[in-house]
Amino acid sequence: MPDLRRAEPVLPGSSSGSRAGLAVPSGETAVMASPPDPRPRRRRSGAVVSRQERIAGPLFVSPFFLVFAAFGLFPVVFTLWVSLHDWSLLGDRTWVGLDNYRALVEDDHFWNALTNTLGIFVLATVPQLLMALGLAALLNEKIRARTFWRMGVLLPNITSVAAVGIIFTLLFARDFGLVNWTLGHVGVDPIGWQDHRWSSWLAISIMVDWRWTGYNALIFLAALQAVPRDIYEAAEIDGANAWRQFWSITVPLLRPTILFVVLVSTIGGIQLFTEPLLFNSGANAITGGTTRQFQTLTMYLYEKAFTGLEFGYASTIAWVMFLVIAVVGLVNALLVRRLRSVD
Amino acid sequence: MMQNRRMRAGAAVAALVTMGTFLSACGGDDAAADDVTLRVNVFGNFGYEKLYKQFEKDHPGVTIVETAEGDLGQYNTQLIQKIAAGSGAGDVVAIEEGQVVNFLQSADRFVNFQDHGSNEKKDQWLDWKYAQATTADGGTTIGLGTDVGGLAMCYRRDLFEKAGLPTDREEVGKLWPTWDDYIATGEKFQAGIGSDEVHFVDSATNTYNSILMQTADHTYFDTDDNLVIETNPAVKDAWDTSVAMVDAGLSAKLKSFSNEWNAGFKNGTFATIACPAWMTGYIKEQAGDGNAGNWDIAPVPGGGGNWGGSFLAVPTSSSHQDVAIELAQFLTSADGQMSAFDQVGNLPSNPTLYSTPELENATNDYFNDAPVGQLFVAGASNLRPVYLGAKNQPVRDAVENALRSVENGQKSSEEGWQTAVDDAGSAAG
Incomplete structure (x- = not known):
């Protein structure tokens, strides 16, 4: 899941027409890439394309397609196939058609997990992006030891997620945790952070934010640096103060980056797994609390696959997750298109 | 590319599901033809060095490499994936009691020890232990018993003294012949200790499971694998007794194996815990040297019980099956079980050892020289075989979760029971 968030940052296009495209020539930029060059490709007149050359092209691009077929396409299709079966990991398998999907629609635990996943996603992502934006603006200023701070904000991100989960779970421990100890000084009774929906969501969101705020801040920072200075100069001459410049120039120009960050956060957020799992230390960790108050979709998938050994049903959950992410991605793409027309 | 991004996202999900198939392709690398490397997969510490x-020494050319996973849940998941994929598992693998019913569903993926004379040596194992790793038709035995988790009750002498209760283990045992007596003792303890930070018992679920395994010959499933959680009175009785204990305010509400639970051993936040033989090592590790002599062991209410214990099995994917079978037989033999008991305190599942002076005279100095041999043997030999059913684990998880939600005050007993029944139904599939 973190792999998906380790995507290349997208720099915002400048508002001038000549740079309508995007800066970084990576796979990710194509999400918002400009339309392909309309000019037809011209071949050297009279050149005969040899047989070798015709084979060479596809051959050069084939590694991607082979790897994608083996590790991308095949699992997706195979998961679909498994989801149409009553497929016990260690026992029999029988064809059941769409029964798993029908059962899923009526499965309270699934809807509960979906609610938790989206809830934690919103609770984590909104403050995270705001903080990241603020942090990026700060890091863009002329501050002392700027490189140190810029590298520093990425540190939480390169810390092993397991370590983060364990440390935070200790901080939020009911009896001997630092958080409850601190709250105790202002007269708050010890909170069982795992016991309630609000408290568990909050604790997990803090874990996620601690890890990802700095990462997103760096993406924003890259985008900020691509904003041409002359716009600010012009604004200054027009008498705009720093705050006005931030809201009227920086934020609008950052919008494509914001949408990119939201999309990547969505993909990561919907697949949230390790943090809530480690948060529920001890027996039955995978159920995410006694009443499943913080069980995410991937945890439910995992529970069905490896505790229940219902591989068919787990595959159904995987496919529905795939569709959820696809829908969110589609919404995002539509937003990008609308944004263009606004510009 | 948009498409690809989405596809990759889906693929990652799918990859999680099919991980076993891909990852397990990388098995162990075997040395030269005459040298054999046997890979042994266990969890925790089996004391086999x-x-x-x-x-x-007895088999020149054989090298044994053990991988020990600390987390049982993690271990189970990996083992299931490797067995399902048909490669990657060790030559000898440990199977925990709770998982053995799962693996019996695919008994053909394991060597049948009956083909290697296990039926003739049946009396080497407690009858219920041998039956646990044997298919319902009695024709296939996939695992040889290592240890059993004969149940006793571990208690804190210092806390008992503070609460004005007797501390001698025989007197303590007399306090609670039944679970009702145990609750009554707990109420006295709670009144005497005068602190709301110290409780009588660690959590409701351990007690619940102990009671359930004592009273029943089957639990959530009857022998035809029908879910009978609602009609089997043993389940509701165990539930009600546990809830009564919670209502009396005796539980420290600590989930087993959680960080708080671990800390509780050291900090003395609970005074008793149902403890099988293997738990003594765990308590010593968690409570630390500073608490040496504070813990002691008494008989468990209701007479006996079992929590945990394992088997050794040889997957048919092993390319050195003959040596692997020999090793499994050697490790589970009387000598092997006794050696493991000496090393880490795991109680043998071989009843012929129970009357040997070695076991009868065995004491544990950390637990105030408690006669661990006698105490745990009493717990194990009083037990009858209990039929669990293939879906036992998910159903048990569901019921434990519901019980914890009652314990934490999230649900009333009636709501919790209803949730237990509903979730058990969906977990049973």
Whole structure:
């Protein structure tokens, strides 16, 4: 899941027409890439394309397609196939058609997990992006030891997620945790952070934010640096103060980056797994609390696959997750298109 | 590319599901033809180092490599994936009691020890232990018993003294012949200790499972694998007794194996815990040297019980099956079980050892020289075989979760029971 968030940052296009495209020539930029060059490709007149050359092209691009077929396409299709079966990991398998999907629609635990996943996603992502934006603006200023701070904000991100989960779970421990100890000084009774929906969501969101705020801040920072200075100069001459410049120039120009960050956060957020799992230390960790108050979709998938050994049903959950992410991605793409027309 | 991004996202999900198929392709690398490397997969500490050396000495050319996973849940998941994929598992693998019913569903993926004379040596194992790793038709035995988790009650002498209760283990045992007596003792303890930070028992679920395994010959499933959680009175009785304990305010509400639970051993936040033989090592590790002599062991209410214990199995994917079978037989033999008991305190599942002076006279100095041999043997030999059913684990998880939600005050007993029944139904599939 973190792999998906380790995507290349997208720099915002400048508002001038000549740079309508995007800066970084990576796979990710194509999400918002400009339309392909309309000019037809011209071949050297009279050149005969040899047989070798015709084979060479596809051959050069084939590694991607082979790897994608083996590790991308095949699992997706195979998961679909498994989801149409009553497929016990260690026992029999029988064809059941769409029964798993029908059962899923009526499965309270699934809807509960979906609610938790989206809830934690919103609770984590909104403050995270705001903080990241603020942090990026700060890091863009002329501050002392700027490189140190810029590298520093990425540190939480390169810390092993397991370590983060364990440390935070200790901080939020009911009896001997630092958080409850601190709250105790202002007269708050010890909170069982795992016991309630609000408290568990909050604790997990803090874990996620601690890890990802700095990462997103760096993406924003890259985008900020691509904003041409002359716009600010012009604004200054027009008498705009720093705050006005931030809201009227920086934020609008950052919008494509914001949408990119939201999309990547969505993909990561919907697949949230390790943090809530480690948060529920001890027996039955995978159920995410006694009443499943913080069980995410991937945890439910995992529970069905490896505790229940219902591989068919787990595959159904995987496919529905795939569709959820696809829908969110589609919404995002539509937003990008609308944004263009606004510009 | 948009498409690809989405596809990759889906693929990652799918990859999680099919991980077993891909990852397990990388098995162990075997040395030269005449040298055999046997891979042994266990969880925690089975105390086999000495035995491996012995076996390697008796079988020149054999090297034994053990991988020990600390987390049982993690271990189970990996083992299931490897067995399902048909490669990657060790030559000898440990199977925990709770998982053995799962693996019996695919008994053909394991060597049948009956083909290697296990039926003739049946009396080497407690009858219920041998039956646990044997298919319902009695024709296939996939695992040889290592240890059993004969149940006793571990208690804190210092806390008992503070609460004005007797501390001598025989007197303590007399306080609670039944679970009702245990609750009554707990109420006295709670009144005497005068602190709301110290409780009588760690959590409701351990007590619940102990009671359930004592009273029943089957639990959530009857022998035809029908879910009978609602009609089996043993389940509701165990539930009600546990809830009564919670209502009396005796539980420290600590989930087993959680960080708080671990800390509780050291900090003395609970005074008793149902403890099988293997738990003594765990308590010593968690409570630390500073608490030496504070813990002691008494008989468990209701007479006996079992929590945990394992088997050794040989997957048919092993390319050195003959040596692997020999090793499994050696490790589970009387000598092997006794050696493991000496090393880490795991109680043998071989009843012929129970009357040997070695076991009868065995004491544990950390637990105030408690006669661990006698105490845990009493717990194990009073037990009858209990039929669990293939879906036992998910159903048990569901019921434990519901019980915890009652314990934490999230649900009333009636709501919790209803949730237990509903979730058990969906977990049973």
